[in-house]
Amino acid sequence: MTRAPDPGWTDADCPVARTVDLVGDRWSLLVIRDAMDGARSFTEFQRRTGIARNILTDRLRKLTAHGLLEQRTAPSGRRQEYALTGSGRDLFPVILTLRQWGERHAFEPGEPHSTLVDQHGTPVPELVPAGADGAPLDAVNTSVRKLG
Template structure:
């Protein structure tokens, strides 16, 4: 997905490209709220407290990059925003950020919201595993860099 509007931070790194698209606070909070059922400009603004001009920009960017889509609301009177497949694919990212925050951004015993499944049970910790089932972390993985073509 090469976007002429973007100057990629690191054109070969998937993490850098992702951050170029959704790496600011407001974009991820809009995605979070869309996952939690927000659809209208007013809902996003109320939930996040974001300034109107910044929200307008983030909704435009998230829509133009295919993370949100606009459609006519069932009332037929206004537009609403819905997650696309690409936007829904950010669920594990949001979940991982949430779980990291639960472990590291709150004091022990401090109250915070909890993500639960449709039965009301807390969502289990997300833990990446390798093909053999062992848990993966920064010590058990490495990045295979893209080889730049030789210049004549």
């Protein structure tokens, strides 16, 4: 989805800053997480997150306006529901990486937590960025190059 530049971007040239402007607050990421886990209705999002109604309304509007969620009529025909768009589904690796970082660093050893599993019930393997040669990438062996 191509958009005109937003004059309110924190750092208009940085993809990380633009992404954080769109989904970097706690509630937006939790709404995206829950949409990935099957939440569709306003009530479901509110129940799962505990978010205040006014904040949830704001986040759903923002995520819909920026093309991460779409609003459509529920199969019952009586209510509206929210569904991830392709852009919203493209955040899966981001959510997965945050989850895996949290599993490693946000819990004490042995402290119980949820884990993401595939359709066979097997835990999802750690996501590790790799270069064209297959070598693992991290902050030590990468750098930012400005284009244009």
